[in-house]
Amino acid sequence: MTVRKLQQKRGWAWSIAVAIVKPALLATTRHEWEGGERIPERGGCILVMNHISHVDPFTAAHIVYDHGRIPRYLAKSGLFRNKALGAFLRAxxxxxxxxxxxxxxxxxxxxxxxxxxxxxxxxxxEGTITRDPDLWPMTGKSGAARIALETGCPVIPVGQWGAQQLLAPYAKKPDLVPRKLIRMKVGEPVDLADLLTEPRTPQVVQQATDRIMDAITSLVEDVRGGQAPPERYDMRKHGDRRTGDPHRHEIGEDPA
Structure with a gap:
């Protein structure tokens, strides 16, 4: 694995985050990364990946940071309501x-x-942690596809597995011992070239979304060493809550 030197200024917030989070990850996880060189060294891009644990944004940041980039996340607005945390996240x-x-x-x-x-x-x-009973990727929402079609930027798919061993979906306490193996595989950019000049119809956006989810699912199959179900889990068909712990009786959804 080739570790790249960070090219951009990370600022005070990332300096603090790296000093705290990276040692914690190294103490509690091992990692097998494949294809990290496919993360562009510079320029605008989107990394798309499956969601299996509340801790996987940290494990994802690990691979992105160690390949020379600072990841920017879409984070739920509630986290910004705390004055100190909000200032940190914005920084x-x-x-x-x-x-x-x-x-x-x-x-x-x-x-x-x-x-x-x-x-x-x-x-x-997926917009939230997968609800598939075996944690396979679900149907995707349209946000990543719409960003990609609007900007024409590279869309880099990542399949990951192992973060759920460190912190199970919606669990309150992590399982820190023994160290958990985090597997990630970065794929080739998703080919959306033929869709960039098409009218931005719901059908075109859905085609792009399906290609993105197909790429992610294929990579998850590789890192898991298994085969995904022939039909992806769809929360709408199952009548699931669309945010938060599915076992709690609340109503909500993540944005497309």
């Missing part, structure tokens, strides 16, 4: 998402602007 360049409101479009605009400014934006197209 780290994270993008607030107001879920379940029309203001969610502001996150899309901010993500497009970040990509155009040369940033590496990490998106979980």
């Amino acid at each position: 780290a360049g994270q993008i607030p998402v107001e879920r379940l409101t029309r203001n969610a479009v502001g996150a899309y605009d901010a993500a497009v602007a970040a990509v155009r400014a040369g940033e590496c934006v990490v998106v979980y197209p």
Whole structure:
């Protein structure tokens, strides 16, 4: 594995985060990374990956940071309501998402602007931790596809497995011992070239979304050494809650 030197200034927030999070990850996880060189060294791009644990943004940041980029995430707006945490997240360049409101479009605009400014934006197209009983990728939402079609930037798929061993979905306490193996495989950019000049119809956006989810699922099959179900889990068909712990009786959804 080739570790790249960070080319951009990381700022005070990332300096603090790296000093705390990276040693913690090295103490609690081992990693097998494949294809990390496919993460662009510079320029705007989107990294899209499956979502299996609340801790996987940290394990994802590990591979992105060690390949010379600072990841920018779409983070739920509730995290920004705490004054200190909000200041920290903004200083780290994270993008607030107001879920379940029309203001969610502001996150899309901010993500497009970040990509155009040369940033590496990490998106979980499923919109929430997968509800598939065996943690396979679900159907995707349209946000990543719409950002990609608007900017024409590279869309880099990543399949990951292992973070759920460190912190199971919606669990309150991590399982720190023994160290957990985190596997990640970075794929070739998703080919959306033929769709970039097409009218931005729902059908075209869905085609792009399906290609993104197909690429992610194939990579997850590789890192898991198994075969995904022939039909991806669809929360709408199963009547699932669309945010938060599915076992709690609340209503909500992540933005497309």
